[in-house]
Amino acid sequence: xxxxxxxxxxxxxxxYIEVVKQAGHTDGDFPLAASYGLGTEDxxxxxxxxxxxxxxxxxxxxxxxxVMSGQVRNxxxxxxxxxxxxxxxxxxxxxxxxxxxxxxxxxxxxxxxxLYIDTDAHHxxxxxxxxxxxxxxxxxxxxxxxxxxxxxTGNFTExxxxxxxxxxxxxPLEAFTEDDSFLETYENILPTIARGxxxxxxxxxxxxxxxxxxxxxxxxxxxxxxQEIPRLAxxxxxxxxxxxxxxxxxxxxxxxxxxPRAWALVWSEFSGQLLDRKIKIPEEWxxxxxxxxxxxxxxxxxxxxxxxxxxxxxxxxxxxxxxxxEKALLxxxxx
Amino acid sequence: MLIExxxxxxxxxxxxxxxxxxxxxxxxxxxxxxxxVVEKGNLxxxxxxxxxxxxxxxxxxxxxxxxxxxxxxxxxxxMRKDVITSSPLDFxxxxxxxxxxxxxxCLPVVSGEHDQLIGIITETDILHTLVELMGVNFxxxxxxxxxxxxxxxxxxxxQLFKIAKCNVSSVLVFPGRRPTKKNxxxxxxxxxxxxxxSLIKGAGYHVxxxxxxxx
Ligand SMILES: [Zn+2]
Numbered sequence: 001x002x003x004x005x006x007x008x009x010x011x012x013x014x015x016y017i018e019v020v021k022q023a024g025h026t027d028g029d030f031p032l033a034a035s036y037g038l039g040t041e042d043x044x045x046x047x048x049x050x051x052x053x054x055x056x057x058x059x060x061x062x063x064x065x066x067v068m069s070g071q072v073r074n075x076x077x078x079x080x081x082x083x084x085x086x087x088x089x090x091x092x093x094x095x096x097x098x099x100x101x102x103x104x105x106x107x108x109x110x111x112x113x114x115l116y117i118d119t120d121a122h123h124x125x126x127x128x129x130x131x132x133x134x135x136x137x138x139x140x141x142x143x144x145x146x147x148x149x150x151x152x153t154g155n156f157t158e159x160x161x162x163x164x165x166x167x168x169x170x171x172p173l174e175a176f177t178e179d180d181s182f183l184e185t186y187e188n189i190l191p192t193i194a195r196g197x198x199x200x201x202x203x204x205x206x207x208x209x210x211x212x213x214x215x216x217x218x219x220x221x222x223x224x225x226x227q228e229i230p231r232l233a234x235x236x237x238x239x240x241x242x243x244x245x246x247x248x249x250x251x252x253x254x255x256x257x258x259x260p261r262a263w264a265l266v267w268s269e270f271s272g273q274l275l276d277r278k279i280k281i282p283e284e285w286x287x288x289x290x291x292x293x294x295x296x297x298x299x300x301x302x303x304x305x306x307x308x309x310x311x312x313x314x315x316x317x318x319x320x321x322x323x324x325x326e327k328a329l330l331x332x333x334x335x
Numbered sequence: 336m337l338i339e340x341x342x343x344x345x346x347x348x349x350x351x352x353x354x355x356x357x358x359x360x361x362x363x364x365x366x367x368x369x370x371x372v373v374e375k376g377n378l379x380x381x382x383x384x385x386x387x388x389x390x391x392x393x394x395x396x397x398x399x400x401x402x403x404x405x406x407x408x409x410x411x412x413x414m415r416k417d418v419i420t421s422s423p424l425d426f427x428x429x430x431x432x433x434x435x436x437x438x439x440x441c442l443p444v445v446s447g448e449h450d451q452l453i454g455i456i457t458e459t460d461i462l463h464t465l466v467e468l469m470g471v472n473f474x475x476x477x478x479x480x481x482x483x484x485x486x487x488x489x490x491x492x493x494q495l496f497k498i499a500k501c502n503v504s505s506v507l508v509f510p511g512r513r514p515t516k517k518n519x520x521x522x523x524x525x526x527x528x529x530x531x532x533s534l535i536k537g538a539g540y541h542v543x544x545x546x547x548x549x550x
Contacts, residue, residue: 041500042525084474084526091474092526122526125474148544150526151474216527218545253527 002054003061003101010104011097011130013088017050020095024049037090053095056080060098061105063246067201068110073243074234074270078263081205081250083124084151092122092150099205099248100130103137106201115199116140117190119229120207120250121217123154123170127205133164138197138333142186144210144219145172156328166331169193171324174317175218181318182210182221183228185325194236195335200244202237206230207250208262212308216253220311222303226262230269245270256293261301277302338430339423341464342444342454348373351380351411358387358410369441371452372414378443378450380414387413420445421456431461473504475522479543480535484517492519495538499531518543 008017016036023030023038023045033039046052056079063075077098085097099116106112116131118124118141131137146152160168171185194202208226210219230247237245247270252259261281268275279301286297311317347365349358349372361370362384372380390413391405421430421442430442444454482488489508496503502524511518523531528545535542 040502040524041530042527146471148477148479150476150528152471152477152522153474215529 001058001062002051003058007061007105008054008057008096008101010108011087011100012085016088020053020090021050024051036088037086038095040090042093043090043095049095053082056082057096057098057101060102060246060248064102064106064201064203067244067246068106068112074237074245074247076247076267076270078206078249078266080248081120081207083118083120083127083205083207083250084122085126087130091126093251094126097126097130099124099127099203102203102246103127103131106203107134107136110200112136112200113198114138115194115197115202116205117202117233118142118205118207118250119186119210120205121210121214121219122149122207122251123151123172124205125151125153128154128158128168128170131164132160132168133162135160135163135167137164138167138169138193138199140169140171140189140193142171142173142182142189144175144177144217147172148175149217156324159331166333167197169328169332171321171328173219173324174320176311176313177219177221177317177321178311178314179221179224181314181321182219182225184318185321186229187232188325189329190232190236192329192334193332194240196333198335199241201241202233202245204230204233204245204247205250206247206263206266207252208258209251209253211252211254211258211262212303213254213257214252216251220308222307223258223261223265224302226265227269227275227302230266234269254295256289256295257298261298264301275301336427336464336468337423338421338425338427338444338456339454341427341460342423342456343460344454346371346443346452346455348452349382349410350374351409351414353410354406355387355390355408355410355413356406358382359391359406362387369455369457371418371443371455372410373452376451378418378420378445378452380411380416381418381443382410382414383440386415418443420450422446423453427461427464430456431465434458434461469505469507471522473522473524474526475504475524476526476528477544478521478523478528478532478535480519480521481511481513481516481541481543482519484511484515488517489519491538492535492540495534496521496523496531499534501525501528501531 019036023033039045059077060080063077066072080098082094084092085094103114106114113136116139121144123143124141128139143154146154154170154172156170158170209217210221212220237243369383421444441457503521505522507520
């Protein structure tokens with residue numbers, strides 16, 4: 001169910017919402033669109049744009065309500081995770097920012113302290129800036145450094161502002177970080193920050209575009225990471241906030257070899273149907289989709305060990321990431 | 336961008352007849368390193384924290400009878416009179432070059448025949464401005480291309496961004512690592528630079544970034 005404008009406007013400008021509505025019902029060029037980030041290659045206007053994109057927000061809000069009311073312990077909305085959406089501007093394939101709206105909704109309706117964990121390969125800029133001065137929302141983003149990659153922000157020096165100083169945490173990882181350093185970083189910081197912050201609920205963004213097959217990014221992780229990320233997030237929710245956790249999707253641009261496997265793992269972890277490392281992809285699924293796929297589909301849920309060629313500067317990258325973690329942790333809550 | 340756009344206008348100053356003690360107090364109070372010396376609003380010299388330190392008795396040494404007289408010395412005795420200055424209409428890059436060439440930390444900004452002091456610019460101000468100029472003011476991706484150092488090359492490359500409908504938010508050109516080459520860095524407002532990168536590669540240019548793991 002689409003949320004009323006009142007809920008979208010917890011985060012988004014009313015004027016922007018109007019433009020999104022009109023752009024989805026106009027033939028040809030819509031002159032106002034460009035100044036709202038719409039009508040670009042990344043964010044083309046399309047028919048019924050408002051209806052489609054607000055429906056995604058509705059999904060994440062419903063997930064939040066079901067978890068907060070105790071109907072379910074946790075919930076997953078894989079259509080969500082549109083973390084680049086800004087207050088008044090579409091950006092990076094995102095129109096409305098379901099994560100930002102859900103957090104604002106949690107603040108207003110439940111007065112909840114929200115821990116937001118973003119493991120998309122891109123910096124979670126839209127969510128960070130929406131709550132940059134709010135000490136009741138801690139945004140944690142692990143991403144590939146913005147030196148080269150979109151959106152360019154997410155330096156560890158972005159720590160929040162005013163009352164919210166220390167409540168924005170950024171870990172910009174080096175290109176070609178790979179599994180070991182990625183997981184070491186994640187497992188180092190998440191428990192520390194979560195225990196220090198003591199959230200009432202956790203919201204996660206599970207973009208799977210850090211995978212080695214992803215055509216837009218360079219972190220080069222394997223499928224193993226997409227089992228560990230939700231597993232630890234869920235464990236922290238169990239330890240700190242009665243298991244309350246809502247997971248969303250996010251980016252992922254190898255839609256054949258990465259996204260179905262990665263989000264199967266996210267779903268399996270949250271729904272408690274733990275999947276074995278040796279599990280094979282069902283034959284029927286492979287047969288059904290191989291014809292459409294431009295690349296050979298992966299026959300196993302996890303990537304074979306050593307599928308990817310070794311990366312020359314591994315040690316240097318690992319050390320750099322460790323130093324980044326030290327600096328990023330300087331001013332945030334720790335427990 | 337001009338110096339008058341970024342200079343600091345309320346300048347802390349001393350008079351030539353003020354004492355070293357006054358300079359010391361102002362250096363500490365305002366946490367500054369250089370103080371222009373003015374007479375009737377016109378610049379006549381400059382004094383730095385280091386000039387003062389050099390003139391003062393060592394805190395390690397024994398007290399001397401002349402300590403007090405040093406603190407009471409007028410600024411005019413130790414100030415430097417040949418001051419390198421800037422004009423409000425200088426470009427920021429000119430001022431940066433002057434600071435760099437002379438190995439100095441600040442430039443008083445003067446105007447008129449009698450060098451009326453109207454502002455001051457420090458290396459920190461300039462660095463800050465450059466950071467802003469090169470910075471990320473829009474969500475964008477970084478594309479670096481190595482090109483031949485010849486006329487019209489920038490127009491040729493930027494044409495490809497137009498074809499790919501890619502909005503460029505900043506461009507930086509600097510000497511390449513290899514002779515006869517230049518590197519151009521574009522920040523472009525897209526999350527997916529694949530189309531423009533393949534156009535650039537297709538046109539025969541060397542794309543330095545984004546790169547593949549093997550490169
Ligand atoms: Zn992403």
